[in-house]
Amino acid sequence: MNTGDFEFLRGFLKGKSGYTLEEGKTYLLESRLWPVLRRWNYPDFSTLVLAMRGFADPRLLSEVVDVMMDYDTCFFRDFSPFQHLKKSVLPQLIDNRKSNKRLRVWCAGVATGQEAYSLAILLKESGIYARNWKVEILATDISNSILDAARQAIYTQFAAQRGLPIAYLLRYFTQLSEQKWQVNQDLRKLVTFQRSNLLEDIDSIGTCDLIVCRNVMVDFDETTHVQILNRLGRMLSKDGYLVLGKDAATPDGFVPAVEGEGIFRLAPA
Amino acid sequence: MQEPVKRTCLVVDDSQVVRKIARKIFEEMGMSVYEAANGDEAVTVCRGAMPGVIMLDWKMPGMGGMEFLKWLRSVPGGEGPKVIFCSVETDKKRIAQVLNAGANEYIIKPFDADIIRDKLLWADAL
Numbered sequence: 001m002n003t004g005d006f007e008f009l010r011g012f013l014k015g016k017s018g019y020t021l022e023e024g025k026t027y028l029l030e031s032r033l034w035p036v037l038r039r040w041n042y043p044d045f046s047t048l049v050l051a052m053r054g055f056a057d058p059r060l061l062s063e064v065v066d067v068m069m070d071y072d073t074c075f076f077r078d079f080s081p082f083q084h085l086k087k088s089v090l091p092q093l094i095d096n097r098k099s100n101k102r103l104r105v106w107c108a109g110v111a112t113g114q115e116a117y118s119l120a121i122l123l124k125e126s127g128i129y130a131r132n133w134k135v136e137i138l139a140t141d142i143s144n145s146i147l148d149a150a151r152q153a154i155y156t157q158f159a160a161q162r163g164l165p166i167a168y169l170l171r172y173f174t175q176l177s178e179q180k181w182q183v184n185q186d187l188r189k190l191v192t193f194q195r196s197n198l199l200e201d202i203d204s205i206g207t208c209d210l211i212v213c214r215n216v217m218v219d220f221d222e223t224t225h226v227q228i229l230n231r232l233g234r235m236l237s238k239d240g241y242l243v244l245g246k247d248a249a250t251p252d253g254f255v256p257a258v259e260g261e262g263i264f265r266l267a268p269a
Numbered sequence: 270m271q272e273p274v275k276r277t278c279l280v281v282d283d284s285q286v287v288r289k290i291a292r293k294i295f296e297e298m299g300m301s302v303y304e305a306a307n308g309d310e311a312v313t314v315c316r317g318a319m320p321g322v323i324m325l326d327w328k329m330p331g332m333g334g335m336e337f338l339k340w341l342r343s344v345p346g347g348e349g350p351k352v353i354f355c356s357v358e359t360d361k362k363r364i365a366q367v368l369n370a371g372a373n374e375y376i377i378k379p380f381d382a383d384i385i386r387d388k389l390l391w392a393d394a395l
Contacts, residue, residue: 027293028382034290035379074383079390157377161384165391166368166375170361 001026001045008049009033009064016065032067039063067158073215075114075163078246081214084258086122089241093209094128096239101133106208106235108198109216110139113150113191114163117183119212120190121168129190138205140196147193153183198228208235212243214262226252233266241265273319273349279303281311281337282326282355287378291324294382298395308332312340319346322394324385325372327356335370342371351394355380 009029010021021029033045040060042048051060076082097103105123107116116139123135141147160173160181173181196202198216211232220228229251236242242254244262254264278300280291285306292302303320305311307329314320323341327334334354341347354372358364364375373392376384389395 027297031290031294031381034286038379074387076387079387158379158381158384161377161380161387163383163387165388166364170364175359175361 001030005045005049008053012052012061013065016061033064036060036063036067073111073114074159075168076118077115077163077214079163081243081246081258081261081263082118082122084261084263085119085243086125089210089257089263090122090126093239093241094126097133097209101128101131103128103133103135103210104206104208104237105135105137105210106205106212107137107139108196108202108211108213110141110150110193111146111215112155112159113139113153113183113193114155114159115139115212115214116150116191116193117153117172117187118163119210120187121172124172124187124190135190137191138208139191139193140205141193142195142197144195147195151188151193153188155181155183157181199224202231202235205235207237209237209240210243211236211240214243214245229253236266238266273321273346275321277301277303277318277320278322278324279305279311279314279320279350280324281305281308281329281334282324283307283329284326287326291385294385295322295324297382298386298389308334308337308340311337315341315344315347315350319349321350322389322392323350323352324376325352325354327354327358327367335367338367338370338372351389351392353385353388353392353394 006026006029013021030045033048037045037048042051093103105119107119110116116137120137128135139150154176157179160169172184172187174184176182213232232242233253241257242264244264246262248262250256250264253267255267257263257265276299278295280288280302282288283306288304292304295302303314305314309332325334325338338352341350351373352371353374353376354367355376355378357378359377367375374388376388
């Protein structure tokens with residue numbers, strides 16, 4: 001792809017979606033766009049850009065935006081925090097709760113659902129559902145339309161593969177059409193989706209053993225950030241875990257549970 | 270026994286376009302990339318030195334991906350490479366067959382850089 005084509009596509013994406021593609025990410029753009037190239041029978045990227053510059057088919061333009069846009073969310077995002085959840089955090093929580101067999105998980109800012117379904121897969125794989133535990137997975141977001149998408153749990157073939165190992169795709173998904181996959185009903189029913197605004201009505205959610213809030217905190221200013229973290233701290237059970245973004249600093253009142261992974265516990269009183 | 274060479278990847282695909290895209294993605298991840306257009310060429314490469322990762326297409330003229338995978342897993346040192354099978358096939362039973370034959374991960378084509386990186390992570394190949 002030549003520099004002119006890259007700059008055009010970069011400007012186009014910024015205008016359509018607000019998404020800023022970093023300089024020098026030509027390979028990323030190419031790897032995302034070559035399936036589009038194939039579907040539309042364009043011999044090279046210059047021809048694609050030429051088609052976009054003219055009286056372009058709106059379907060082409062929306063396809064180009066779509067392949068770039070599901071960028072920020074994926075199953076098991078960042079990989080390593082979920083490995084720690086799987087190998088140490090969840091086993092510890094399950095051990096702590098083995099007498100009453102109850103677990104409450106809250107996924108805040110769930111967007112199109114991948115994070116909640118990733119947690120549901122880990123909990124399912126842990127075997128506690130088979131042992132008749134009462135597990136609640138609550139997933140909230142501020143947008144009703146995005147929650148509808150999350151409940152439907154239909155993903156493009158790209159999105160369904162991003163972050164997901166083939167074993168889980170085979171076990172928990174069904175192919176609907178050439179490009180669409182849906183999370184199976186038995187996994188979907190484990191997650192309760194609910195509209196909620198982190199700035200308003202979260203206290204009604206009640207005490208949770210695991211709070212996962214990895215995507216939304218960056219949207220808030222410093223004061224709000226601290227207020228929300230304080231509230232999350234009060235909602236967490238004493239031996240519970242809070243999972244923030246991988247690079248999050250340790251919030252006041254917390255200690256790292258896994259160093260450098262954004263996984264925290266309440267500091268001893 | 271000979272260990273696979275770390276941070277090397279063999280891309281086996283009859284499409285030159287796919288090999289080119291895959292090469293770029295693996296090189297961005299700091300891997301050295303070798304190419305083969307079918308299973309026969311891949312056998313030749315592996316007889317020289319086992320790569321750390323093999324990205325393997327299913328249907329190719331000459332030796333196909335399944336046949337190559339069975340050969341690989343049967344030879345000394347052939348259990349070492351992490352094999353990422355990569356095909357347009359989406360039938361679950363057929364996919365299960367290649368996993369049973371020894372593939373570590375499976376990518377449904379088309380792929381992008383994120384998908385390849387994530388599959389390598391799950392296959393413990395990064």
